[in-house]
Amino acid sequence: MPSLQAGYAPNLGIFLKSLKTAPLESSIENLISLLKRRQIRNSRPCAIATAHLLLQVVAKFRWTDIGNLLERIQEVGQRLVEAQPREMVVGNIVRRVLGMIRDEAKEDRTEDASDSTSTSQLGSPRRERSESGSFRTEGGATSSSPLRFVSTDASTLSEASGDDVFGGRSQPTSRPPLLTSHTSYAVLNGVPVQQSMFNLLSATPTPSSTPPHTSSPHGKSTISASSLAQRIVITTRDLKAEVISGIEEIIDELDQVDDQIAAYAQEHIHSNEVILIHSSSLSVQKFLLKAAEKRRFTVIVAESYPNDHEATHAAVTGKVSPDVEGDEMSTETFLKPLSAAGITVILMTDATIFAIMSRVNKVILATHAVIANGGLIAAAGARIIAKAAKVHRTPVIVVSGVYKLSPEYPFEFESLIEYGDPGNIIGYGEGALVDHLEVDNPVYDYVPPDLVDLYITNLGAHAPSYLYRIVADHYKPEDINFHKPELQF
Amino acid sequence: GAQKVVPGPIATEPKKEDKTVEFFRHLYKTRTTSIAGASKDVHPAVLALGLQMSNYTICGSCARLVATLQAFKRVIESYTTPPQNSLSRHLTSHVLSPQIEYLSSCRPLSISMGNAIRWLKLEVSKVDVSVPDAEAKKGLCDAIDVFIRERVTFADQVIARSAADKIKNGDVIMTYAKSSIVQRALVTAHEEGKKFRVIIVDSRPLHEGKHLAAALVKIGMDVKYCLINGLSHNIQDVTKVLLGAHAMMSNGRLFSRIGTALVAMEANEADKPVIVLCETIKFTERVALDSIVHNEIAPSDELVIPGGPLENWGDIKKLQLCNPMYDVTPADYIQMIVTESGNVPPTSVPVLHRLGNESQG
CATH class of the missing domain: 3.40.50.10470 (Translation initiation factor eif-2b; domain 2)
Incomplete structure (x- = not known):
């Protein structure tokens, strides 16, 4: 690793600085080892690092067609995910970038094939495109009739709005085989659906990929062949710029997400309420600080011993503890402690949760990752808090950026749980005990969706049961298993 | 065990902020953590016990109960009824009460301790005025031994036996x-x-x-x-x-x-x-x-x-x-x-x- 300064533990800030100068491959290797050594950890730093790295990948990679770029990013993404599979945001960011590239490519193609119907707009991204994108535009392209394209597009769009209740994507009437595609997101997840294959192939200009029953592999290939060379020259540059600006948008989103979430705070926190929070989280802290601008309330902080207690203590006292905040220093401005904002802060141990719950009005949890079923991965102890809240009929609110929302849906939730250093519980000084005692130190808890009442993301407040829909809006089905080639066709 | 309640940095603040939590405000008690300022009536055995309780050396409801009764045995043994007084009237109010007060200032009494103390006071009050001091004291100490044996020692054996069977x-x-x-x-x-x-x-x-x-x-x-x-x-x-x-x-x-x-x-x-x-x-x-x-x-x-x-x-x-x-x-x-x-x-x-x-x- 050439760029590491001596005397500093490498962290996010140093990594970002090194990105600009270091060669790409060494940057990738650098991030992989940083992830493996947990020198970049927690959702936000991982997300930021991934996004910046992918930006470099796109900027430095010489590509001739979009398929190459997608493969390249998939390959880099796969390595990053393998480096630290439990930092699920890494995969999320890669998926978002992949989806964004696909969208840009699609748009590009649409513009080419039927420039009259360009409905593209950079400003309002994904949602609309994912609805009206994919195969339908391709249908327009192959038939090369703008008129027909317009009509199908319109019809599917209207269908989409009708279908929304079921959470399904609109199904194109013009293409019977695609009807096997999903109506629910969960189906999609385990089994990559046919549609995903069409999309995947449609993105690369290989003629053989066209579904058999459509008008013409030949028709398409002739179109591609005739225009391909020319298009590459004209569009690659534009496309690259658009992809880069798309990634920058994602980076911007990562920067702003907490403030966006905080904007909903005053809706949910009222005067003289008692709020229970767990461990330290920037999102939650900003959320409460925002609410504190208008209201006075009490916050009880459960310290999340033994893994996050130092960060929690630092957060309530406003001190920066060197090893924990190190990652955040470069990207986060120093945040004042809640008590400085006029909120009464009560620090308690995790064991007191049940005792205090009868006086708590709301529980606000931070997350490590959110899964599509509405469950979440959070600091260990969150599950008993949520359960104690349920027993006391106290509402549980989860505050999380959309970037933490992962399309992964494991059947075995234990696979998402990471176990930490048992030395945090029984120090290695206590030799006799260490030798004979089995010590268990989970870092994360899985909180099932039925223990959560409300999610507040940067898009607003949602019921846990609605989250899969947001997942579907943000990730393309064909990208969901990008890191597991064996699950793809 | 670092409980420096009084001389902490809070006390030196010019305007002392109330650091007690509102929900629990009725429960706050300052703890005695040294023998300084203890009443002269407090028996040395009880003084030591109080400190042991306040720093959790003796911890657990039953352990504290047994230790308290043992200490009270020492108190009773060293007690002599002053002239013009009877043991049953004097012992509880003048000797036991300061001990109890001191103990509860070190750490609030456990419920089992409360039960035992109530029993002990009852026992003391039942001592006949005509019984000579030495005999009455021996009677009380024996009663305490029996109490500990029946309510704690044997009880523990029975419970452990019964739970182990499960x-x-x-x-x-x-x-x-x-x-x-x-x-x-x-x-x-x-x-x-x-x-x-x-x-x-x-x-x-x-x-x-x-x-x-x-x-x-x-x-x-x-x-x-x-x-x-x-x-x-x-x-x-x-x-x-x-x-x-x-x-x-x-x-x-x-x-x-x-x-x-x-x-x-x-x-x-x-x-x-x-x-x-x-x-x-x-x-x-x-x-x-x-x-x-x-x-x-x-x-x-x-x-x-x-x-x-x-x-x-x-x-x-x-x-x-x-x-x-x-x-x-x-x-x-x-x-x-x-x-x-x-x-x-x-x-x-x-x-x-x-x-x-x-x-x-």
Whole structure:
């Protein structure tokens, strides 16, 4: 690793600085080892690092067609995910970038094939495109009739709005085989659906990929062949710029997400309420600080011993503890402690949760990752808090950026749980005990969706049961298993 | 054990901020942590005991009860009735009361201690005026010995025996923090050759479970140790949950070390039987609906990790630390209470409490 300064533990800030100068491959290797050594950890730093790295990948990679770029990013993404599979945001960011590239490519193609119907707009991204994108535009392209394209597009769009209740994507009437595609997101997840294959192939200009029953592999290939060379020259540059600006948008989103979430705070926190929070989280802290601008309330902080207690203590006292905040220093401005904002802060141990719950009005949890079923991965102890809240009929609110929302849906939730250093519980000084005692130190808890009442993301407040829909809006089905080639066709 | 309540940085602030937590404000008591300022009437044995209790050297409801009665035996032994006074009238009000007051200033009395002291006062009041001093004192000391033997020693044997019978080969027993009676039951079962595992859940700041783990590991038991954050990861493996008690409330609720309610709640959600091991001396006619009405607040400074960011927390305005000692477990989480008078459901607590008192009376 050439760029590491001596005397500093490498962290996010140093990594970002090194990105600009270091060669790409060494940057990738650098991030992989940083992830493996947990020198970049927690959702936000991982997300930021991934996004910046992918930006470099796109900027430095010489590509001739979009398929190459997608493969390249998939390959880099796969390595990053393998480096630290439990930092699920890494995969999320890669998926978002992949989806964004696909969208840009699609748009590009649409513009080419039927420039009259360009409905593209950079400003309002994904949602609309994912609805009206994919195969339908391709249908327009192959038939090369703008008129027909317009009509199908319109019809599917209207269908989409009708279908929304079921959470399904609109199904194109013009293409019977695609009807096997999903109506629910969960189906999609385990089994990559046919549609995903069409999309995947449609993105690369290989003629053989066209579904058999459509008008013409030949028709398409002739179109591609005739225009391909020319298009590459004209569009690659534009496309690259658009992809880069798309990634920058994602980076911007990562920067702003907490403030966006905080904007909903005053809706949910009222005067003289008692709020229970767990461990330290920037999102939650900003959320409460925002609410504190208008209201006075009490916050009880459960310290999340033994893994996050130092960060929690630092957060309530406003001190920066060197090893924990190190990652955040470069990207986060120093945040004042809640008590400085006029909120009464009560620090308690995790064991007191049940005792205090009868006086708590709301529980606000931070997350490590959110899964599509509405469950979440959070600091260990969150599950008993949520359960104690349920027993006391106290509402549980989860505050999380959309970037933490992962399309992964494991059947075995234990696979998402990471176990930490048992030395945090029984120090290695206590030799006799260490030798004979089995010590268990989970870092994360899985909180099932039925223990959560409300999610507040940067898009607003949602019921846990609605989250899969947001997942579907943000990730393309064909990208969901990008890191597991064996699950793809 | 670093409880510097009075001379901390809070006290030196010009305008002292109230660092007590509103919900618990009725429960705050400053603790005596040194013998300075103790009344001259306090017996040396009691002075020592008070300090041992305040720094948790002697900890646990039963241990404190026994230690208190032993100390009171010393007090009674060294007592002589002043002229123109009778033992039954003088001893309680003039000698025992200052001792009790001092002890409760070191750490609030446990419910079992309250029960025992009430019994002792009754015994003292029953001493006949005509009985000579020496004989009366001997009578009282013997009565204390009998009381300890019956209500604690034998009771513990019976409970440990009965609880050990409930442990079968292949069981996975979860327990929380440290209870001497649970430890005894586990050791008894282990000595009988039963093969079972123990999962000990523990929490800050006392880490009592660590002592239990050390004791069990020493005799070669298969022990797993986790803090309360690992509770929900381990509950599925468990077959039975054994809990100790600080007290059993008359409405069937369990009053025990803070965190016990979480363990019972998780066990209940996972359909694991929760068995409470409790001597009837810990039963009380008091009731509790939540953990806030009646509790003990330990000094907040016990939560401070030396060298951590919490040092000097007192300087930060509006920041409070709260360190309650007990919580109340709802009766529905408890399947069985093992006592020396039999195994009962939580609803039978008031009945047993009455029976216990009547047999004494």
